[in-house]
Amino acid sequence: MRVTAIRFICAVVLVSLCVSSSLVGRSAASLSPLLNDPFYGISPQDENYYRISSNTIKCKDGSKKFTKTQLNDDFCDCSDGTDEPGTSACPNGKFYCRNAGHAPLLIFSSRVNDGLCDCCDGSDEYDGEVNCPNTCWEAGKVARDKLTKKIATFKEGVHIRKQQIEQAKLSLANEEAELSKLKDEEKILKGLVEQLKERKEQIEKAEEKERLQREKEEKDKKEAEEKALKEKSDSGKEAKQENKEADNSKSEDKSTDSTDDEKIKVTEDSSSDQNMAEGYDDPAAKAEHSDASDNVQTPSNEHAAEKVDQSVSPKSEDNSAVVSEVGHDAGNEVSPDEVTKVETDASESTKELSKEELGRLVASRWTGENTEKQGEDGSQDSDHETHEEMPEDTYDEEDGRYSSDTDEDLEDTRKYDDTEKYDDTGKYDGTGKYDDNDIEDDMDDTYKEEDHSYKSDIDDEVDLSETTNPSWLKKIQQTVRNILQAVNLFQTPIDKSEAAHVRKEYEESSAKLSKIQSRISSLTKKLKHDFGPEKEFYSVYGQCFETKENKYVYKICPYKQATQEEGHSTTRLGSWEKFEDSYRLMIFSDGDKCWNGPDRSLKVKLRCGLKNEVADIDEPSRCEYVALLSTPALCLEQRLQELQQKLDSMNKEQPQRHDEL
């Protein structure tokens, strides 16, 4: 403290000295004429380095030595700035300000005597060009108050964090236990299902044999009759044809996907195939689509065809308005080639453009904007960047489901199909769905809330509620045993009710198996996630955090994805990728593509807070978002201690009264 006071007086004296006299041709090889204290600008921890008995001091980088008179002589001798801690002579130097009453600060040498007050104690400006009053106590008070609050938050946060970690460990243990139990059950059940399947197939074989036998008998009978009536050749032909028809009807349900070899997957594949076809709202895909659906005349397919027609109609009605066509295409994230083509088309037929339309069209090159959109913006386009990314739906009025974003169209359409068709038929109980985790990851995350058939893996605990009863497995085992004993395979004709029983039991068991398998897969997937070194992020798994900024709602779901929603249109900002920067940053990547830009991505900076809360979402670079998330997970004990120490040190040093001034 004493030292500080003396230094302060020195500085004041020097200032007046400098103002009153100007030194010409200052003598070389001495302390900077403005400094009396050779140790100016050195941090207390560092002073010992300089206070050595020998006359020379080494540059810290070992490059050179300098004499004590060269310390702070306003001439740079060490390239790392060792010899000039108190002046601006070295570009790599650092200057230490004590800032008594506030926090000490290490600043770039370039700030020393540059005319700007950087240290609250004013110690960085001593050449008399400016007067920097000591503001440390006032500024320090504000900082201390802030720090005190922060510490309070941390204290509570550390507590919450601990609880959450304990909770997380318990839950994780439970889930691991469940997983291993499920795996055991799966093994057993699998065996049973195999047995049932075998039995079922045997039954079916027997039934088939029976049927063929019957057919043969009938046929023989018929042939005999016909032989009597008709010539031989005619009758042979017809029989052949009939046979063919029979074959066709038998394989009807795989007609949508004739190329598929894996019979088990047939239904699943055909469904996704249909989804894709219907999802296209690109009129160009119409032909393809109708090809695909030619031989499947289901109501939903008809509907899909209708829909495609609808989406085409505005275009065909509006053939002459080239600009609106451009706008439509631009809004739909067309490929670069298409854009070029359309633009060329448009410029070739500029005769049909009004002057205004031409103006907009040319402007859109620089902005990459939907020209139609820009027109609307004409008077209020301050935020046209966002317009561009979220072009409004051209067909909104006709059909609420249509959005201009192709991806969204796809999703929306699929959503529609799922609820209307697949659930009604009851065929798709999710058996195949969870077989392929990739599909789940890629496609169905967005609409899990609306559509129960696309559950997120968090929800499907409900599904397994019945299976959690330990007795069920025994029951099934018992039942199966009974059945297998009861059914007499060699009985002819086969007992129909028993056959039905086998089938029913087989279906139920395999349904159960698949449920268990899906639960296993989702649990495995969940447990594979990185919940942080202390599992402190476990609690945010399955949660989403929202914030509203202007007209957008941003939704961040850790381990899943992040979206930006405006009304019913959703833009994916990215899928969960990983933590970075020692768990202080969440990375979401591979979001929806930006028109004329990169794929969207989001970085979430984490900080300590009592609740999980998103704040300050921002787009510093086009389509690269940054958000701030407060979370107890970041309230680290160690950091709390650091803050506490900082506060203590700030409280310790009272600044000197400014009596000298």
Place this chain on the structure above:
Amino acid sequence: MRNLDIVSLLLLVILVSQTPVLSWKKEEFRNCNQTPFCKRARSRNPGTCSLFADHVSISDGDLTAKLFSKNQSHDSIKPLILSLSVYQDGIMRLKIDEDPTSNPPKTRFQVPDVVLPDFLSKKLYLQSLSTETIDGDAGPSSIVYLADGYEAVLRHDPLEVYVRFKGSNSRLLSLNSHGLFDFEQLREKSEGEDWEERFRTHTDTRPYGPQSISFDVSFYDSEFVYGIPEHATSLALKPTKGPNVEESEPYRLFNLDVFEYIHDSPFGLYGSIPFMISHGKSGKTSGFFWLNAAEMQIDVMEDGWNAESGILLPSKQKRIDTFWMSEAGIVDTFFFVGPSPKEVVRQYTSVTGLPSMPQLFATAYHQCRWNYRDEEDVEQVDSKFDEHDIPYDVLWLDIEHTDGKRYFTWDKILFPNPEEMQKKLAAKGRHMVTIVDPHIKRDESFFLHKEATQKGYYVKDATGKDYDGWCWSGSSSYPDMVNPEIRSWWSDKFSYDNYVGSTPSLYIWNDMNEPSVFNGPEVTMPRDALHLANVEHRELHNAYGYYFHMATADGLVKRENGRDRPFVLSRAFFAGSQRYGAVWTGDNTADWDQLRVSVPMILTLGLTGISFSGADIGGFFGNPDTELLVRWYQLGAYYPFFRGHAHHDTKRREPWLFGILCCLPVLATAGFSRSKYRTYERGHTCSYMLLPYFYTLFREANTTGIPVVRPLWMEFPSDEVTFKNDEAFMVGNAILVQGIYTERAKHASVYLPGKESWYDMRTGTAFRGGITHKLDVTEESIPAFQRAGTIIPRKDRFRRSSTQMVNDPYTLVVALNSSQAAEGELYVDDGKSFEFLQGAFIHRRFVFSKGQLTSVNMAPNSSGESRFSSQCIIERIILLGYVGGSKSASIEPVNQKAEIELGPLRLQGRNGPTVATIRKPGVRISDDWTVKIL
């Protein structure tokens, strides 16, 4: 070949750039064949000119004559008036116009406010002419004095005007030597004649019909011609016509807003300066300038282009022929005799004006982006520079800062407190630039539109109504800037009262002033639009942006009552723009070719008077990778105008994001790992070291016209190897810079001209002059050398902005030549005001010879009240190539000693080379002194 090149280039651009839209809409712009005057002129054969001169006399100090046609069949052909005047310093002006007494239907447009009034006062009043019969001509030629050693010759028949060396047959410059002169006189439309011109959907009514002018100009003893910006092409202009040139367009001069322009094309870009310079083996240079603001097309002829014409020039000298065509206006041409490159530029700028002296901050680094979105963003970017200890001086706001593209307004949501924002920057010595474009939103509630409409200040369309075009602001009109009254009105808009939210630290950017009109023909204003006094837009198109720039710069002068030097960056330019501010090369693209072409583009601008220019660092369109961006910063640090800029679709690329730092930041910064940073020594901040040198060069340009960056041949006019070199350039007379224009370059071939050696600016190593060196290059820097025999003033302390460097001490880098001598200069003033015009500056000449360095005053002994003083001292004198082993020096007249030791050449490099350094001489820059090595 050329067409093929363009196609493959296009493909390359498409492949390389990530922008999905096809670049350069070639079909949107007229080529020569689609431009009737160009097509007519270009298809004419040599020798078709039938004019001859008569009534030759001296009148009012000029040589005057009437030009008659030998084909008197046409009644409509009336004699033309020719006048030839001579000015000091070897400048000849030749004007040819219609005879006003013959009552032409309209007065042809002569571009006002380009030629300096000062220049007119330098006219030499010719007293007499002599006559001579040349080469067996039937008639005489008239000869007048031009300058010592030069004569101007008017050959009467066939008509020819040329400059020759006195009393010899040796020519310098000539006009109409090939008989291609043609002057379409204005006339009444004859029955059934259709004067309209259609291009795409646009119709040009052309009410005055054909009125074009064309002629050939020959440059003698020349290997190459240069100049006539703006084209993205080589420095030495390639021939556009000749036996080995396949289809090529002529060089076009027509100011256009070209979307994603390509390099290596004669296509006209944003600005036009019809000034050409020739240079040849003799080391001699001459220049030709045609003051005409209508569309111009210029062919550069390859040898043998006229093999079939049968015209034999009387001179056997090696020459380059060129062919100039303009749609309208008059012949108002200037011939500059040189004989050195610097003298030609000096002569040209004595006609069109010297480059203005910029403020110091404007010569430092500018950070721009379309767009820094809001005040928070501005604050963020600003603080990031500080966090990384990267200096910068100016932060820019593009069009999005306005309220709906109404210039002079602010978006109230994004920029609610513009004054406070500017004051925050100003508190750190930083400045701000906002954009003001010429398209004014047609919105009744917009004060500017209301006023301009009421006062009738807009350019009119062909029918006389306010012209209504489309630009950023939607439906827009354009003030008629050729009218001085309207310019004055416009300049008043920059007062702090009128431009609400502006502060003294705010300066201006004029974009889109070609003018750009999105729905106009060729993305500009229709040629039949009408300006003051029914001047058609076609007649002044190329000068519109010039007048706009002028009015804006005047506005900034006015707002501070003439105390503060303006800073206005313009995209469009014309001859004379150098008087009003800086220009940049427009919307370039992030690719290596565009990095390369930026050098010839900037050198060409410098040759034609515009010293203060630069290219957008990083490339406006597209995303440069780290290597390209780093290379661009390394090169851009030597552009006279040093600005990073980017399109709004690109990723952020502020320097710290790419590790472009000079000094490793030692303070830990959150969110960034240290390993990300590499030091790029000449990347960015080190350019601040050279600010005193640059500022001195800006002053040189301001007094002589000699540009800050120069082609090698300007410094080494007799060194043939340099004539085509546009990959390397000189900064002043002391520094040679070689850009690196390829990816992952490991080596660079650098030709170092002259007999003296060169010192690597990073290592201090000496390299022999006169040979090409193959050098290893690293990512750290691009090759740069200090020429032996020069002295460069530096400031080695790093600050946040140039403002904080004002009181910092200097370092002098003395690069000794083979006779252990060197010279250099330092110019310092207050960096801001016009006081320097009253002599308030320090100008020193440093001379090192015979072991002593002397500072000599170059400033005139100012007797006036304004004086500039500085307490700045010299902290270090570095001696490169010093052979003595002395350990100390004495400083006179104070009689003190200073040590000589081995010190670093550059402070920031670790374990860098060491060189002889005079430690702390402590002498003031404002004083006379001598440092003697003992």
